[in-house]
Amino acid sequence: MVYRYVNHLQTEKKKTVPYPRIPRPLEDPRRAPRTCPPAQKAPRTPFSVRYMAAMRVVRMNADLFPRVLRRGAIKSPSFSLHCLPLSPGEKSRIAVVVSKRVARTAVGRNALKRRSRELLKGALSRGSVPYALILRLAPTAASRTRRELRTELEKLLSSSGIAKMASVR
Numbered sequence: 737m738v739y740r741y742v743n744h745l746q747t748e749k750k751k752t753v754p755y756p757r758i759p760r761p762l763e764d765p766r767r768a769p770r771t772c773p774p775a776q777k778a779p780r781t782p783f784s785v786r787y788m789a790a791m792r793v794v795r796m797n798a799d800l801f802p803r804v805l806r807r808g809a810i811k812s813p814s815f816s817l818h819c820l821p822l823s824p825g826e827k828s829r830i831a832v833v834v835s836k837r838v839a840r841t842a843v844g845r846n847a848l849k850r851r852s853r854e855l856l857k858g859a860l861s862r863g864s865v866p867y868a869l870i871l872r873l874a875p876t877a878a879s880r881t882r883r884e885l886r887t888e889l890e891k892l893l894s895s896s897g898i899a900k901m902a903s904v905r
Contacts, residue, residue, distance in 0.1 A: 793857045796831040796868060804831075804868045812892045814877035814885065818870040819898060828866040830856050834873045848873055851882060855889050859899040867898055 796804070804820045811817075822828070832852045834845040852871055860867065877885065893899040 793828045793830060793860050796829040796870070800829060800868050801831060801870070804870050809872075810892060810896045812888055814874050814880055814888055815892055816872040816874065817892055817896065818872075819896060820868040822866040822868055824866065826866050828860045828863075829868045830860070831870045832856070832873070833870065834877075838873050838875050839878050844878065848877060851885060852877075852889070855886055859890060859893050863899045869898070 800820075804818050807818055807820055809816045809818050830853060832849045834848050834852075836845070839845045839848060852873065856869060856871060860869070871889075880888070890899070
């Protein structure tokens with residue numbers, strides 16, 4: 737059998753040439769060489785230290801939910817807060833309840849839940865005693881800004897003795 741096209745056979749070894757448009761990694765031949773040393777990054781804190789406070793708060797399980805609801809609620813114009821202190825070895829647990837009266841669409845309800853959950857996690861991470869909290873939003877919460885929600889929630893948590901008042905950013 738005779739091959740008419742023998743291009744597939746390697747007659748001589750080709751030199752491996754890097755891609756012509758990128759001669760060396762992260763270097764442009766048209767640009768002048770760097771005269772100053774590269775900027776040094778500041779030392780970073782370890783992952784476990786940066787996120788330790790946020791990892792102490794988890795969502796509430798179904799067994800704990802009715803026990804917390806049986807306790808009385810602390811109310812403000814936009815929130816209703818049910819709380820139950822937990823034993824020191826446990827993690828804080830939170831639940832946020834937003835009804836259809838507060839926001840008609842699921843997108844609006846989920847946005848309010850995310851905001852409220854973030855504010856609660858920040859407040860609970862500063863405290864030393866773990867709590868089980870259920871935060872119920874009133875219809876007035878949908879029209880409030882994030883800053884107004886934060887100040888109102890911090891006042892509610894400080895009046896109940898759960899967390900200390902933080903400065904408003």
